[in-house]
Amino acid sequence: MFISPMLLETAAAPFSDSRYIYEPKVDGHRLIYTQEGGTVRLYTRHHNDCTRQYPEIATNLFPHDVVLDGEIAVYDPQTGVVDFESVMSRFQARRPDKITQLSAQLPVTFVVFDILRYKGEDLRQLPLMQRKEILAGLSLPNAHFGIVPYVEKAGEALFTQMQARSLEGMVGKRTDSTYVSRRSAAWLKVINWSYADVWLTGYRKAEFGWLASVQAENSAKVRPAGIIEHGASPTHKKAFYGVVKPLITGEDRDFVYVEPRIRARVKMRNWTRAGMLRSPVFTEFIV
Template sequence: MIVLHSPFYPMEPETFPRPFDDPDFGFQIKWDGTRILAHVSGEVKLFNRKKKSRTLQYPEIASSLFDIFKGRSLVLDGEIITLVNGKPSFQQLMRRDWASDPATVKSLMEKIPVTYVVFDILYLDGDELVNLTFQERDRLLKSLIPSIDPVVVTDTFPVIGTTLFDVVKQRGLEGIVAKRLDSRYEMGKKSNKWLKIKNKRLINARIGGYLAEGREVRSLLLGIFQDGDFIYIGRAGSGLKAAESRALYDLLSKSRVAACPFNTMPPLAAREKPCWVEPRLEIQVEYLDFTDEGYLRHPVIKGVDFDSV
């Protein structure tokens, strides 16, 4: 049962290994952002997938939803994203998502504008819609929202999952979601009525530290530069060959520094003693997506640019 302004866990898709075509499914782009459920009724409250409030972090979204739906009550499901060079940037979005000071939020609003990409409607003017089919909810949603930034409705493509995935892959986007047209919204459940197909992507990161075993590197602590800050995005060791591991150890040991170069200390186990280095050496990493904490999921090292130092 939906209670307005009371958070709940959203429906989640299961992972599927490959794109497909099927007339029983609608296909949507999987946006690389943060999942947000918007409750609108007199006021607007935003909650993330973990039921944490995010109204403070995204006031322009709350204000736009209030203006669009004056006098109405509804609950929307979607993803908040920010675009950099036409593509969603999860790392930039996290700067907004982690902000808790109103003055900081106000400053970041100008630097990092966001868009709420809505893909479902679960409640409208006293009626729960979770038992309607996805196709019915999708049609209703598209009739209600005019899709004017910063609140837009995502497109739903019938049948052509493989074609949509090819487009997503070419553009370096996160992936697609396939939703059965007859599926109900199962709150708090991971369901095979929704399937996510991930596009493995590449990112160029810099090494800010490493963990070694003997004279071989076992794990690299990685980051990217944003607006002068060196932001930690996770660690990677998979994909390193033995010769590369030894060569990295010899090279990185020459650029060690005393202090952690990241703007925030990476999470470390009690016994881990990283060696910090100047973040000059660049590597290419393949990954699936980012965790809610902003770290690379399933990173694999694809190449080391030894000429970048």
């Protein structure tokens, strides 16, 4: 049974409130685990079946039928930090031999933070803390399952710890929240953004997108670093397109390229191993 997941809204800043508990935000991908009649199915938040990608999760059973909500994570053995690119490598694997190989090289952990059904009973109308109590009593099938820890009241202190370890951020959840299959202000995320200054070196011809570049190492030239698709307001876009025409150097089917003369600041999740901005969001022009 697939249950559409409860989604997070965004808090403006870290906060502490006795009505909430606070969890580390896991930098993986959302997973709904369903076990019915001895059959396990794994689904992404968009109802895509990904059962075969994670045999270390799908081939181990709980004593009773259950539906769980959590994140698939791959932990770096050296740092203990979730490696999102490794998560994507596991998710994108399709060939059985590749899945077997990656299961040994990049083992996943299903990090559970909620229980939605148990022993045939729908638990979604129970308050969060009662669901947490039931979840804590589960016997996990193997070491590839874990439960997200949480703290009470001390949201700002937890976020400071996340920043110190360069982790993704935190989630605040109301202790009395029921589980609803939509975005809800009862669950709030605070992202630990990183920031970078970039040159805008082109733009898409069709939908919005600015090409971002950064200074190449040991060179006066710039190199591509990604595409900015979010954050720019209509005013920012108008300002950019109002001055960019004299800077055009060429174009192809999809992009117009410009001299690196316009500078901007972006916030992002982190840098990829290939030196690209991960999920960059425009914040301001640098003048």
